[in-house]
Amino acid sequence: MGQAVPVVELKGITKRFPGIVANDSISLDLRQGEIHALLGENGAGKSTLMSILFGLYQPDEGEIRINGNKETIDGPGKAIKLGIGMVHQHFKLVQNFTVAENIVLGIEPRRGMAIDYRRANDRVRQLSEQYGLKVDPEVKIEEITVGMQQRVEILKTLYRGAEILIFDEPTAVLTVQEIQELIRILRSLAAEGKSIILITHKLKEIMEVSDRVTVIRRGKVVDTLATAETNESELAEKMVGRRVSFEMETQRCEPGGVLVRIDKLTCQGAGKGKNILEEISMHIRAGEIYGLAGVDGNGQKELVEAIAGLRPIHSGSVRLGDSDLTQAGVRERMAAGMAQIPEDRQKHGLVLDFAVSENMVLTAYADDRFGKRGFLNDKEIRRHAVRLAHEFDVRSAGIQVPMRSLSGGNQQKAIIARELTREPRLLIAVQPTRGLDIGAIEFVHERLMQAKNEGKAILLVSYELDELYKLSDRIAVINEGRIMGELEREDVSDEKLGLMMAGHRINGTNKAEVRHERQPEF
Amino acid sequence: MSDNRSFREWSRIFVASSLWVPIIAIVLGLVCGALVMWIGGYNAFEAYGALFDKVFGSKYDIGETVRTITPLLFTGLSVGFAFRAGLFNIGADGQFIMGMTGATLIGIKIDFLPWIVHAPLTLVGGMLIGGLWGALAGYLKSSRGVNEVISCIMLNWIALYLSNYLIRTLVLKPGTQRSELIRDSASMSIRWLSSFMENARMDWGIVVGLICTSLFYIVLWRTKQGYELRAVGFNPEAARFSGINVPKNMLKSMMIAGMFAGIGGVFEVLGVFHYQVISAASAGYGFDGIAVALLGGNHPVGILLSSILFGVLTYGSAGMNFSASVPTEIVRIVIGCIIFFVASQGLIQMLYKPFMARREAKRKEAA
Numbered sequence: 095m096g097q098a099v100p101v102v103e104l105k106g107i108t109k110r111f112p113g114i115v116a117n118d119s120i121s122l123d124l125r126q127g128e129i130h131a132l133l134g135e136n137g138a139g140k141s142t143l144m145s146i147l148f149g150l151y152q153p154d155e156g157e158i159r160i161n162g163n164k165e166t167i168d169g170p171g172k173a174i175k176l177g178i179g180m181v182h183q184h185f186k187l188v189q190n191f192t193v194a195e196n197i198v199l200g201i202e203p204r205r206g207m208a209i210d211y212r213r214a215n216d217r218v219r220q221l222s223e224q225y226g227l228k229v230d231p232e233v234k235i236e237e238i239t240v241g242m243q244q245r246v247e248i249l250k251t252l253y254r255g256a257e258i259l260i261f262d263e264p265t266a267v268l269t270v271q272e273i274q275e276l277i278r279i280l281r282s283l284a285a286e287g288k289s290i291i292l293i294t295h296k297l298k299e300i301m302e303v304s305d306r307v308t309v310i311r312r313g314k315v316v317d318t319l320a321t322a323e324t325n326e327s328e329l330a331e332k333m334v335g336r337r338v339s340f341e342m343e344t345q346r347c348e349p350g351g352v353l354v355r356i357d358k359l360t361c362q363g364a365g366k367g368k369n370i371l372e373e374i375s376m377h378i379r380a381g382e383i384y385g386l387a388g389v390d391g392n393g394q395k396e397l398v399e400a401i402a403g404l405r406p407i408h409s410g411s412v413r414l415g416d417s418d419l420t421q422a423g424v425r426e427r428m429a430a431g432m433a434q435i436p437e438d439r440q441k442h443g444l445v446l447d448f449a450v451s452e453n454m455v456l457t458a459y460a461d462d463r464f465g466k467r468g469f470l471n472d473k474e475i476r477r478h479a480v481r482l483a484h485e486f487d488v489r490s491a492g493i494q495v496p497m498r499s500l501s502g503g504n505q506q507k508a509i510i511a512r513e514l515t516r517e518p519r520l521l522i523a524v525q526p527t528r529g530l531d532i533g534a535i536e537f538v539h540e541r542l543m544q545a546k547n548e549g550k551a552i553l554l555v556s557y558e559l560d561e562l563y564k565l566s567d568r569i570a571v572i573n574e575g576r577i578m579g580e581l582e583r584e585d586v587s588d589e590k591l592g593l594m595m596a597g598h599r600i601n602g603t604n605k606a607e608v609r610h611e612r613q614p615e616f
Numbered sequence: 617m618s619d620n621r622s623f624r625e626w627s628r629i630f631v632a633s634s635l636w637v638p639i640i641a642i643v644l645g646l647v648c649g650a651l652v653m654w655i656g657g658y659n660a661f662e663a664y665g666a667l668f669d670k671v672f673g674s675k676y677d678i679g680e681t682v683r684t685i686t687p688l689l690f691t692g693l694s695v696g697f698a699f700r701a702g703l704f705n706i707g708a709d710g711q712f713i714m715g716m717t718g719a720t721l722i723g724i725k726i727d728f729l730p731w732i733v734h735a736p737l738t739l740v741g742g743m744l745i746g747g748l749w750g751a752l753a754g755y756l757k758s759s760r761g762v763n764e765v766i767s768c769i770m771l772n773w774i775a776l777y778l779s780n781y782l783i784r785t786l787v788l789k790p791g792t793q794r795s796e797l798i799r800d801s802a803s804m805s806i807r808w809l810s811s812f813m814e815n816a817r818m819d820w821g822i823v824v825g826l827i828c829t830s831l832f833y834i835v836l837w838r839t840k841q842g843y844e845l846r847a848v849g850f851n852p853e854a855a856r857f858s859g860i861n862v863p864k865n866m867l868k869s870m871m872i873a874g875m876f877a878g879i880g881g882v883f884e885v886l887g888v889f890h891y892q893v894i895s896a897a898s899a900g901y902g903f904d905g906i907a908v909a910l911l912g913g914n915h916p917v918g919i920l921l922s923s924i925l926f927g928v929l930t931y932g933s934a935g936m937n938f939s940a941s942v943p944t945e946i947v948r949i950v951i952g953c954i955i956f957f958v959a960s961q962g963l964i965q966m967l968y969k970p971f972m973a974r975r976e977a978k979r980k981e982a983a
Contacts, residue, residue, distance in 0.1 A: 402857075404856065404857065423859070424856070424857070424858075424859035425859035428858075428859050434857070436857055441851070441853050441854065442853050442854055442857045443854060443857065444851070444854055445846075445847050445850045445851045445854050445855070446850070446851065447850040447851075448846070448847070448850060452843070456847065456854065456858045457858040457859065459840055459843055460840060464840075465840060468839050468840050468841060469838055469839050469840070470837075470838055470839060470840055470842075470843060472838075
């Protein structure tokens with residue numbers, strides 16, 4: 095295989111956009127049956143390059159060879175004809191169509207004028223068996239999980255006869271288990287002779303699945319390496335352009351007294367039936383990061399909403415310092431010193447059509463310093479935004495541009511800047527590094543540690559165990575709306591957390607165990 | 617919110633960021649009107665000439681044009697304001713009618729106050745009744761989740777028939793299908809200006825309209841209340857997360873929108889006709905207001921300009937009929953086309969993008 099012509103050869107691809115060179119003379123080759131990772135930070139030019147290969151953009155310079163032949167790819171149609179398939183980060187599926195309908199969309203098998211659904215279903219089943227991609231062709235997209243939707247996307251490209259598959263950040267939306275499944279699928283596709291380009295900025299996955307890695311920084315190729323001959327920190331260094339620390343020197347300053355008391359918090363679900371949160375208790379001390387682990391969808395979202403005042407509390411209490419906030423509204427809790435970094439920053443944390451400066455006061459505009467007697471003090475708002483952007487390194491084309499125009503990392507920095515400068519006593523951070531690149535993750539982690547050292551109480555909800563290990567002083571695990579136990583950092587192990595996440599109670603510092611053994615009182 | 621996405625698409629149509637779109641839409645609308653005239657065997661140049669002659673022909677016509685513009689400005693502001701808070705106020709029509717009715721009743725039934733008290737009282741009364749009518753839809757939306765488009769359309773009809781009923785039972789002028797005249801002490805006409813403008817019906821409406829236009833801007837962009845309204849309009853979820861009371865803001869925005877439309881109705885009675893007729897259908901100012909807000913990009917200045925345009929076209933159409941014998945309906949076709957082109961931005965961008973691209977290329981070469 096080594097001597098064969100590469101299936102894809104990109105030579106000196108250059109693409110300019112107004113004011114920026116997105117791709118600067120990039121060369122890359124993809125061999126048959128290999129998994130080639132394309133690594134780079136957000137905005138490094140990975141997606142642009144792949145859009146060129148898929149015919150969405152035309153390169154300004156350079157040539158593309160497919161199986162040794164020079165080709166001009168002037169649209170996705172041409173790309174598909176050449177056997178190139180792309181699995182986008184944001185799925186392009188029709189929600190109320192079935193799996194099979196989505197897969198055959200546009201090239202449906204026909205019988206006379208009508209679509210031959212049985213043949214479509216059979217074909218999908220056959221493909222799904224051939225590549226070990228488990229899907230049920232007859233259910234609707236809206237009814238299946240995200241991981242399965244991704245498999246549908248993959249099948250879509252295979253159905254169209256793709257030999258070269260491009261995956262754009264495929265793991266960004268998946269749970270840990272789904273990632274494992276995806277990695278298995280990638281391997282089996284490669285074994286079937288498909289050639290794969292994997293766009294990502296997650297080092298772990300690259301080490302696990304790829305054969306070679308090409309690192310891109312600021313539109314240029316930094317290096318192409320065999321995965322076996324490199325390691326995570328070398329790749330990180332090449333990607334970011336400087337040394338990156340993976341370990342946080344953990345100055346464990348002694349936490350202060352208990353600041354946040356959540357006692358037997360219970361919330362009811364939408365329908366009747368069991369409670370969505372069941373007697374959750376946690377005490378968070380000042381100067382402590384309290385990690386909450388768990389598989390996505392086990393009540394984390396609801397717990398955060400209940401604490402923040404966005405969801406009615408059925409019983410139990412939420413107290414911050416001396417004040418009982420169980421019945422308080424969002425605004426009241428904020429005034430008492432709560433702040434939140436929401437999980438979905440674009441949907442819940444920002445108004446994307448507002449200017450950067452307006453977003454910087456979204457949770458503080460009511461303060462007197464931003465205007466008296468109901469009017470807005472524009473000058474002060476702008477000054478505030480400039481100061482925050484400077485302090486937290488929020489990069490934008492100015493504070494008057496819409497938030498929409500900022501990159502994900504800078505949007506997140508803006509939220510963190512906004513919430514931390516409010517000097518909260520309790521900061522709730524939900525997946526604060528989701529979708530960010532290494533540089534930005536490092537920044538977010540540093541800021542959280544700094545806030546902790548300043549004596550703030552932090553509730554960190556994350557689905558990534560690495561992040562919890564790195565930052566937390568204590569870790570609790572939630573499963574089906576109940577706390578399974580709570581561990582000091584010294585006592586934490588993968589095994590224990592795994593068991594608790596699967597729903598087993600473990601002896602820890604939590605009183606949950608005690609309560610468990612008590613006789614029910616009637 | 618399940619209709620969030622379709623709302624986004626709507627908002628892209630409404631909040632036009634580009635100045636090109638409305639301008640090209642206007643030109644294309646006029647061209648389409650000319651085409652229709654040409655097909656019908658009329659001389660388009662003559663017709664448009666007559667239209668502008670009619671508008672600027674005499675002091676009387678200028679005055680009457682302003683009179684035509686006024687209600688469009690108010691309903692445009694009404695629709696635009698609600699839209700900034702994320703609501704589609706299709707009920708400006710009903711709010712306008714309620715404003716008229718309120719003004720008629722207060723203007724006739726109270727007979728002991730001097731002008732300086734009675735006129736403003738009538739204005740405020742009509743405004744509040746219009747605002748209440750808007751708030752009704754806002755309340756249904758915020759507390760019951762009723763889609764404001766549906767409730768507004770129903771409230772429009774309720775307003776029309778309620779108003780007819782009230783006029784018939786309370787203030788009907790015997791033997792006619794209209795109310796009595798309002799008291800002089802409630803009149804908002806400006807006599808000296810009217811006689812100066814060759815007896816055109818001049819009133820304080822346009823002045824109040826301009827004040828409202830600036831208030832529209834000040835409230836939305838200079839106050840904290842406006843900040844909340846705009847946040848709710850752009851992203852209600854983020855607004856909720858930052859402690860803004862979303863339902864309350866929806867209610868407020870509908871009430872303010874209703875007040876704008878209500879004032880429009882007030883001046884129609886107090887300034888223009890001095891009575892209100894029992895009608896089988898509304899005058900449609902509320903719906904024209906949607907077009908005005910759409911073309912004006914929901915910006916106060918844009919709304920002012922587009923209300924002037926629509927007012928000029930509407931009033932001038934009579935002249936077209938008179939001197940070029942083109943039916944007045946042609947103007948409705950022109951207005952319809954303009955709205956169509958504004959709404960189908962993509963089409964227009966297709967037209968001007970190549971120009972822009974060429975210019976861009978030239979600039980690059982030069983650099």
